[in-house]
Amino acid sequence: MPFKPVIFSATILLSFQLCAFGEVSFSRDVMSVISKSGCNAGGCHGNQNGKGGFKLSLWGGDPDHDYKELFSSGTRVNLEDPKSSKILLKPTLQSKHEGGKRFDVGSDEYRILLEWISAGASTDLETRPALDSIQVSPPVSIISTPERSIDVKVEARFSDGTRIDVTRWAVYESSNLIAEVGDFGTVQFKQPGETTVLVRYLNGRASMRAAMIKDNGSYEWNGPDPRNGVDEHVFSKLRLFRQNPAEICDDLTFLRRVSLDISGSLPEPETAKSFLLDERQDKRSRLVDSLLESKEYADYWALKWADLLRVEEKTLDPKGVQKIFTWLSEMIGQGKPLNQFTRDILCATGSTYENPPANFYRALRLPVNRAEAVAQVFIGSRINCAKCHDHPFERVSQEDYYRFAAVFEGIDYEIIENKRKDGFDKHRFVGEQIVKLVPIKDMDQKKLLKDPRTNERPVPGFLDADADSLKSYDHRLDELSSWITSHPRFAKVQANRIWANLMGQPLIDPVDDVRETNPASNPELIDFLANELIKSDFNQRELIRLIANSSTYQLSSDPEGISGIGPEENFARARVMRYPAEVVIDAAHQSMSVEAAFSDTSKSNRAISMPGVESVHLSKDPYHGDRFLKVFGKPARLTNSDAERSNETTLAQVFELTAGETINGIIKKEDNRIGRLIGEGKDDLQIINELYWAVLTRPPSSPEWSLMLSYVSLAENRRSAIEDISWGLLNAKEFLLRK
Structure with missing residues (x-):
């Protein structure tokens, strides 16, 4: 079903009860x-x-x-x-x-x-019916100006079947500053926009989405035809918000965007020119298919998983990092289903060199760290709050937290060797380790995990209170992997992560915080994507193909004519954003035909293929390329969160681009693209044309032709002038930003 709202603008007159059960409880x-x-x-x-x-x-x-x-x-x-x-x-x-x-x-x-x-201040905790849930109505509400307020109603449902209006006693919070919620559940908008209203009553949690749009009586839909289910759900919401999407982007914009989004690599000039001349109607879908079979695709998406799995040299050692990155790339290249891929990681034991996914547990040394990482990465549940108290936003109690952490107890390590140079750094390991499951009877009982409230060892179990109990503690990782990959959130968080990587904006934000009180901006769309992932047997390529072939993905980023609230959040146009550090530095080297050099032990010549992070964050003598990656936000991989990577723009990045060694070194290298073109006897027009295609994936415009040719012809040093043009192109927003 497309996006379904409840248009709700009339005032509700509520009669609140002073006490929920007629007498004070x-x-x-x-x-x-x-x-x-x-x-x-x-x-x-x-x-x-x-x-x-x-x-x-x-x-x-x-x-x-x-x-x-x-x-x-x-x-x-x-x-x-x-x-x-x-x-x-x-x-x-x-x-x-x-x-x-x-x-x-x-x-x-x-x-x-x-x-x-x-009345005596007695307690009735053991006698009163328990709260089952709270229901917020309307679940979605959109009003148009001059209306500015929405009345929300909250109903509590108890275990004995009782239903009570608790609007007066619920606690409300707006997710942003465009609206405020009064004590009696009235959402008051300050300006047009969309917000999520979080609602609490006792231990019940719920939410609703509310929006105010400008009245546009003359609105008519003017968008492209939907190509698949993605467009049906996106366009349904745009119609509801009386918005029109941007036009479909031109061929060269699509080529550059999809090449960098899927493979992290620029198209070569000849590839771009051929694509532009290709008159086949299905050339875009053919391009998507080709990119999904490339080695660059496998490496680039392995890089994303390496960030999530904390693939870094301090705990894994350089060889272990290389092993697991290679395994990640191979599994993605082979198209291993995401559910089986996850099972392989969660069940991995043995040598961290011979069975690379075993490095996941090597990176996480404590049961609580493993529990938090698994919950966050694979089912989008941030349970770390429950370590100290019941989770304020989810139905995860402190007891649930320690029960789940107990599942990961008894994962031990046999250190075959440790050749670390710094004997005082107890957190660093250099050498092979064997990850193994220790039987409960063989564990040191004094070191077993304890629930701090009871000081007792928790009974191992899963986060879902309705889940079956562990059948065998000795096979707990197998049972864990089955529970995780069959969990309703598993497909949803993976689909959301793939969508965010392609579109620049998750449907559920943050990507790894999937819960009822953090609803998707388009709930029907995320459900559709999750179901498509399941129907394809968790084939990542198929979901990427579905999204990349949609009209929604192929919309222009041009804001002209795009009005209304949240045009990027509602995907009315493509999101403009800076590319990740690895993509930027690889594109700079590729466009100038220069091989990159980094100081990592693998001696990587492409940043998207760099297995670890040691040369970027731990080296005492990094190469300038390593420093570039750090400045542009490559994460140290110290958490299992998508949010650790930064794609923000900073002043340090401006200095790095304008005066740093990396860009200037690429431009001045004798045998780079500039040197080759000059050596081949190309004239100024040919060289400038080639540079534009190589750096920006397009030919120069007429004004650019005139300006650049004039600049070179008046220069005393031809090569120096062409280097200046290259420097300008590599510093252009068009090079750095996705459009």
């Missing part, structure tokens, strides 16, 4: 007041260390703890004189309170707390 009403007032937020008493000697669980994740904490001081709850209780005096500023006023005397919040204390 600690588990529902008191806990709701504490959350609604912000008392258990991270900046207040929900802080890890509490505030003013009073520590509540973050966002009410542990009501039993909170009840005990309320009574840990005799003055917080005063049963003999309820009105003198500190939980009434401080938030109303009848008594000094660093957190300021949270509610007024006589307010609903005040009355609930006072009535609860007056």
Whole structure:
């Protein structure tokens, strides 16, 4: 189904209940007041260390703890004189309170707390029905000016079947500054735009998307025909937002874009000229097919996985890094299905040299690190918050966290040799290791992982509370890989990652944060892509092919005539962005016909094929090419996050491009493209034309012809003038940025 909104602009009149069950309940009403007032937020008493000697669980994740904490001081709850209780005096500023006023005397919040204390301040945590879920309506709402507000309704659903309107007691937060949400669930827009409204009630989490668009009564759709399901879902949302997409980009723009996006490599001038002259209707799809079979494609996407899997020399050693990068490239080149690829990684044991994916566990030495990495990379779940407290955004408790971490216990290492030069650096290993699973009976019981709340060893299990228990601890990695690759989020996070790499903008942002409270900008599209990935047996090439052949991917980046909110977020036009560090430096060398040189142990001559990061981040004497990569954001691979890489532009990059050794060295190298063209006796016109095709994948425009020919003809030194032109082209936005 295409993007389906709920157009919802009428005002809802809500009748709120003061108490969820007709009488004051600690588990529902008191806990709701504490959350609604912000008392258990991270900046207040929900802080890890509490505030003013009073520590509540973050966002009410542990009501039993909170009840005990309320009574840990005799003055917080005063049963003999309820009105003198500190939980009434401080938030109303009848008594000094660093957190300021949270509610007024006589307010609903005040009355609930006072009535609860007056009735004896009992707990009902074990007797009241549990909260199953909360439902937010409408799930999607779009209004047009002059309307500026949307009323949201929240319904709580309990285990006994009870459904209660809790709009008054839910906590709301807008994902950006274009809108604010009032205490009673009214979304008030400050300007046109789209936002996600996060909603909390007790331990329930939900979200809805809201947007305000400018009224455009004369709107008519004027876009290309959809080529596949990608376009159907993208164009459906654009119509809804009364936006028209850009035109389809020209052939040379497409050639350059798809070559760099899929293979990380520039097309050669002759390839570009031939493509331009090719009159076949299917030449673009033929090009996509050709790129997907190239060695560069395999290396470039292996590079992306190497970032995620922390392929770096300090923990793996140079040979291990080379082994796993080669394995990644081979698996991608062979088209190994992503689910089997993942299984091979998660189940890998043995020699880190003979079985390269075993390096994944060599890079992650602790059970908690393995658990966090696996959850984030493969199912888009950032569980690290649950290490200290129940996860504030997901249904992952602290107990779930340690149960999952326990699955990764007993992964040990036999160090065959360690030839590290720095004997004081205990985190560095140089030599082969054997990754092995140790039987539970053979583990050092004193070193086993313990849940800090109970000080007991957790029972190993998966994050999903409904998942089957481990059948065999000795085969836990096999069971883990089956659970991960069959998880609904697995296909979704892989599809989202592929989409983001091709389009420059994920559907779920951040890429590896897939949860109900972080909805996709186009939920139907991400579901479609995930289903297509599953239908293709997790064939990465097929999903890339589907996206690259869509009209959406092939839209121009030209902003002219593109109006409305979020044209790039809604994919109304191609996103302009800087290419990754490796692509930029390889393109510079390739365009000038110069072989790159890096100081890594593999002596790589292409940055996209560089296995590790040691020469970039750890070397005491890096080559200028290594320094270039660092300045342009190549990650040190110290995390398992897509976000570690930076594609932002910085002042240091400007200096590197204009005055750095790398670009100037490429231009001045005697036998580069400039030297070859001069040596072949080419005239100025031919040389300038060739340089434009090599660097920018297009011929010069008429004004450029005139300017460049004039510049060379007036120069005292012909070669120096041509070098200046090359320097200008390599510093052009058109060279550095995807368009």
